[in-house]
Amino acid sequence: MPAKYLPGGKKAHEGINFVPGTDEKGFPIMKIEVGDYGKKVGQLIRKVVKQLADDGCNLILDEVIWDKKDLENYASLLQNHQVYYVKVNCELSIMEEREILRGDRA
Template identity: 45%
Template sequence: MAQIIFLHGASSSGKSTIAGILQAVVEKPFWHVSIDHLRDSGVVPMNRFRRGDFRWSEARNAFFEGFHASLSAYADAGNNLILEHILDDEEWLPMLISRFAKHDVFFVGVHCPLEILMEREAARGDRPLGSAKQDYETIHVGKIYDLELDSTEEPQTNTTKLLAAWRSDRRSSSFSLDKRAVP
């Protein structure tokens, strides 16, 4: 069984900052995995999508199916994961609950005020303007977390809170509630 610390929050909410600090201090080896890593490393031909050579709308489903399958493969092989993700498709949560059923998932909601999200999004310049607002309004609806963090707090403070809650082994999120329902 792998351990998965799943950071879920809007674009520009601070997930990467928390994940980086967490990976540096957690007592076990954890892979830090996010879509940004694929995009920024050149795995995905983002320049060609931006230029219009390819249509993201045609590639998106296959991309995310592959991404989600890779997460399962990493965990099934015994790798612990710090996963940053934005569940912006209602089908992804139940699918990931199923794929991660045999693993210990600690589901963390990362929250940030809308004004700050919009400022960060504009400063980054690598997201379509408005995606943070859309995420802010939709992605946390219907999700039950083991822990919720406010990213206006210091990242080190949030990491300390996260580690204390994760180490407690208490799980009561969308991932663990589903496991209790299965006989």
């Protein structure tokens, strides 16, 4: 997505936006809100992935799966293909360091 639709951009509320909040214990968290444009792009990405797979392309996707529905959508679209899902977990401090070092994160 163009930068204006990403966190910090002029139209982030239409794309993907980070909204500070607190959890049930009062600890600070960052909520992710996806606007209409962000939802549309997300749906189109899945269609493109399916088309590429159907056309015989081998793919490696680096994708954030927000919830079970996202995973089920990919599983349904790619049901006729061999798919491996890899879940990556790490400590928050490591993730924060990696994101900062990448230099291109909101």
